[in-house]
Amino acid sequence: MSRQDKDQLLLFFYIVFSFMFYGIGMNYGNAHPYCQVSHMTRESASPESAASAPEATTETTEAARPIIVVLDAGHGGNDTGAFYKSEEGKIHEKTVNFKLTKYLKIALEEYDNITVVLTRDSDKYLSLQERVDIALENNADLFVSLHNNTLVGAGGYATGSSIAVAIGNYNEKIAQEGQRLGANIAYELGKLGLKQNGLLMRSSRSYTYPNGRASDYYATIRGGMLHDFPSVIIEHAFIDNKDDFYDYLCSEKQLKEMAAADARGIARYLQVPRKDDSKVLEPLDDYKIKVCHIKKNGSAKKTYRIYYTDRFTDYEE
Ligand SMILES: [Zn+2]
Numbered sequence: 001m002s003r004q005d006k007d008q009l010l011l012f013f014y015i016v017f018s019f020m021f022y023g024i025g026m027n028y029g030n031a032h033p034y035c036q037v038s039h040m041t042r043e044s045a046s047p048e049s050a051a052s053a054p055e056a057t058t059e060t061t062e063a064a065r066p067i068i069v070v071l072d073a074g075h076g077g078n079d080t081g082a083f084y085k086s087e088e089g090k091i092h093e094k095t096v097n098f099k100l101t102k103y104l105k106i107a108l109e110e111y112d113n114i115t116v117v118l119t120r121d122s123d124k125y126l127s128l129q130e131r132v133d134i135a136l137e138n139n140a141d142l143f144v145s146l147h148n149n150t151l152v153g154a155g156g157y158a159t160g161s162s163i164a165v166a167i168g169n170y171n172e173k174i175a176q177e178g179q180r181l182g183a184n185i186a187y188e189l190g191k192l193g194l195k196q197n198g199l200l201m202r203s204s205r206s207y208t209y210p211n212g213r214a215s216d217y218y219a220t221i222r223g224g225m226l227h228d229f230p231s232v233i234i235e236h237a238f239i240d241n242k243d244d245f246y247d248y249l250c251s252e253k254q255l256k257e258m259a260a261a262d263a264r265g266i267a268r269y270l271q272v273p274r275k276d277d278s279k280v281l282e283p284l285d286d287y288k289i290k291v292c293h294i295k296k297n298g299s300a301k302k303t304y305r306i307y308y309t310d311r312f313t314d315y316e317e
Contacts, residue, residue, distance in 0.1 A: 073101035074147035077125030082150030103259030132223030143231040160195025164233035170209035178230035185265030198290030
């Protein structure tokens with residue numbers, strides 16, 4: 001073999017191995033099972049980032065990152081929230097919310113690749129901004145606040161559950177992720193038999209977003225839109241409604257069932273499998289939900305929406 005032949009042979013092997021390693025890098029870059037739904041992982045699966053080998057290695061590390069779900073037990077400390085007045089005394093919303101949150105943490109940890117962070121793990125007061133700050137410090141992918149309702153609220157209902165979500169006046173893509181998350185949770189709570197009031201959107205009278213449009217009324221939802229994470233508030237049931245209270249909120253068993261429904265809603269939205277049997281819940285398809293938008297002037301606009309696996313349509317009835 002001449003010197004020139006040897007050089008050509010070496011060049012040939014160099015090219016073959018280069019292509020092999022390049023190919024491996026590309027495969028790893030696309031290998032995240034949850035890329036459809038989590039906004040963090042969805043960005044990491046973009047075609048541009050998978051197009052070169054060195055970046056693909058970085059993507060591998062990012063893809064393995066767990067989905068961080070921040071659970072926020074509403075109220076706490078001196079802020080006791082609403083209550084049910086039983087013969088034995090008042091049952092405070094802060095206590096019911098806290099129990100639901102602890103059960104939801106346990107239920108969510110039965111699913112793969114989810115890390116749960118709690119805004120409070122004891123009966124203490126936290127401002128709404130402190131709750132948002134905890135989400136930011138922990139790189140939240142989702143923020144889920146757990147509450148129970150009282151009196152005839154803004155939507156005009158006095159029983160059942162509703163999920164407050166962003167309007168979509170700012171950071172529309174993230175707002176829509178929150179709306180879809182809300183619909184998934186509503187679907188599961190509805191299956192328990194709770195009256196389903198659907199999605200609640202509410203405009204602030206005083207705040208505006210940097211783009212000049214009306215802000216979301218709820219501070220934790222506004223925080224999510226300003227800092228890029230879907231944020232919802234689950235109003236599970238009406239704590240001051242006797243039927244809601246005795247049917248859904250008064251025993252540990254009932255609270256565990258509600259929390260398990262929340263967990264299924266979150267897991268269905270994320271399309272994450274259960275750890276024990278690796279099963280993923282079917283994505284929502286053809287699910288009709290009520291939508292109530294409380295405008296700046298206090299008037300309520302009620303519409304409907306149908307969720308399909310990859311889109312939704314709004315309409316009035
Ligand atoms: Zn509350």
